[in-house]
Amino acid sequence: MKGKAAISGLSILLVVGVALGVVAVVHRSNNNNAPLTPHMKAVTDFCSSTDYKDSCHRTLGTVNTTDPKEFIAHAILASQDAVKKFFNYSDSLIVQASNNSRNKMALDDCKDMMDLAVQSLQASFSDVGDAQLHTLSDRINDIRTWLSAVISYQQSCLDGFEKNDAMRPMMENGVLDASQLTANALAIVTKLGDILSKLGLDFKIPTFKRRLLSSEYPEWFSASDRKLLGRIDNSRLKPNVIVAQDGSGQFKTIGEALAAAPKNNPNRHIIYVKAGIYDEYITIDKKTINILMYGDGPRKTIVTGHKNYVDGTSTWQTATFCKFQKPYMCRPLR
Ligand SMILES: *[C@@H]1O[C@H](CO)[C@@H](O)[C@H](O)[C@H]1NC(C)=O
Ligand SMILES: *[C@@H]1O[C@H](CO)[C@@H](O)[C@H](O)[C@H]1NC(C)=O
Ligand SMILES: *[C@@H]1O[C@H](CO)[C@@H](O)[C@H](O)[C@H]1NC(C)=O
Numbered sequence: 581m582k583g584k585a586a587i588s589g590l591s592i593l594l595v596v597g598v599a600l601g602v603v604a605v606v607h608r609s610n611n612n613n614a615p616l617t618p619h620m621k622a623v624t625d626f627c628s629s630t631d632y633k634d635s636c637h638r639t640l641g642t643v644n645t646t647d648p649k650e651f652i653a654h655a656i657l658a659s660q661d662a663v664k665k666f667f668n669y670s671d672s673l674i675v676q677a678s679n680n681s682r683n684k685m686a687l688d689d690c691k692d693m694m695d696l697a698v699q700s701l702q703a704s705f706s707d708v709g710d711a712q713l714h715t716l717s718d719r720i721n722d723i724r725t726w727l728s729a730v731i732s733y734q735q736s737c738l739d740g741f742e743k744n745d746a747m748r749p750m751m752e753n754g755v756l757d758a759s760q761l762t763a764n765a766l767a768i769v770t771k772l773g774d775i776l777s778k779l780g781l782d783f784k785i786p787t788f789k790r791r792l793l794s795s796e797y798p799e800w801f802s803a804s805d806r807k808l809l810g811r812i813d814n815s816r817l818k819p820n821v822i823v824a825q826d827g828s829g830q831f832k833t834i835g836e837a838l839a840a841a842p843k844n845n846p847n848r849h850i851i852y853v854k855a856g857i858y859d860e861y862i863t864i865d866k867k868t869i870n871i872l873m874y875g876d877g878p879r880k881t882i883v884t885g886h887k888n889y890v891d892g893t894s895t896w897q898t899a900t901f902c903k904f905q906k907p908y909m910c911r912p913l914r
Contacts, residue, residue: 611818619646622646623636627640629768629770630763631764631767634769635757639654640654651768652769653709653764655761655769656727658765659701660702663701664698666690667690669754670687670751670754676747685740690737690738691750693801701726701727704722707722707723717777723769731766791898815898819851821827821852823858824856826854828854829852829854834853848871849871851872
């Protein structure tokens with residue numbers, strides 16, 4: 581059995597190599613009519629699906645391989661590097677914004693979000709790193725979710741600046757590289773997903789469910805809540821309601837589920853938020869107590885709410901109240 585699995589892994593690699601070759605064989609270099617190297621064929625093929633082809637060629641051109649995993653890893657690293665540069669850029673502008681509290685707050689928010697973006701990119705990078713090509717196909721949706729979250733963070737960062745503020749064009753310019761490279765990485769991952777699914781390789785492998793360490797809970801968790809969450813295997817916890825974007829639950833948004841939650845409820849009301857990116861502004865009113873929300877895990881359920889700046893509060897700190905990095909308890913806002 582083991583031998584068989586190893587062989588099928590190998591043949592998948594070869595089949596993908598061949599598929600890329602076939603698609604790319606039509607691309608020839610114009611000047612001397614010589615066929616492109618397999619490496620250049622693969623690069624051209626992957627970059628053909630991106631919106632920013634020049635930067636794609638710059639990113640992948642130096643990767644001397646035809647291994648799709650390496651291409652994706654490099655695209656993610658390039659995005660990560662650009663996000664880090666943008667973090668530094670945001671930081672460098674804080675001095676200039678020192679007499680403008682709104683911009684200063686917006687810059688601080690951008691730094692927070694770029695921090696989260698780097699974490700998302702690291703998570704997608706490690707998803708690629710320890711996958712075999714045939715298990716990678718199962719992770720492609722996860723990686724796309726991570727990368728989409730990075731794009732959303734970049735957008736939310738800009739939302740913190742007023743349309744006619746002098747700092748806004750500076751920030752738009754500063755984020756350009758990061759947003760192009762992230763969009764490219766998303767297109768490249770999607771392209772590989774398409775190739776694998778054309779080859780019938782989009783297996784559905786159940787994902788490993790990890791237990792939380794007690795140090796991962798927020799400090800304000802009670803012992804009994806820790807116990808409850810410690811027992812959570814998301815597949816067995818019985819939620820009172822389900823939120824799902826595809827309509828398979830009672831609600832499509834977290835806000836609707838919270839609005840419908842019982843008020844002053846002495847018992848725990850459990851809301852399960854299925855995989856997806858929820859672009860919502862979440863608040864929980866004082867009477868909605870005893871809510872436990874959990875998602876499908878850090879790679880699946882992501883809340884990226886953003887809201888326009890009102891009354892001197894910054895968008896980011898008020899916008900997303902519960903993040904579904906892990907099962908989260910939500911406390912009512914004051
Ligand atoms: C790319 O790799 C191949 C084989 O591993 C090697 O022969 C070739 O010289 C390398 N090209 C460059 C530009 O490093
Ligand atoms: C960001 O700034 C830090 C500290 O100044 C520096 O070490 C790092 O290399 C910079 N990162 C990038 C990507 O420019
Ligand atoms: C902030 O300070 C700079 C000089 O350091 C000045 O040119 C600018 O007009 C000030 N902006 C505000 C909003 O006060």
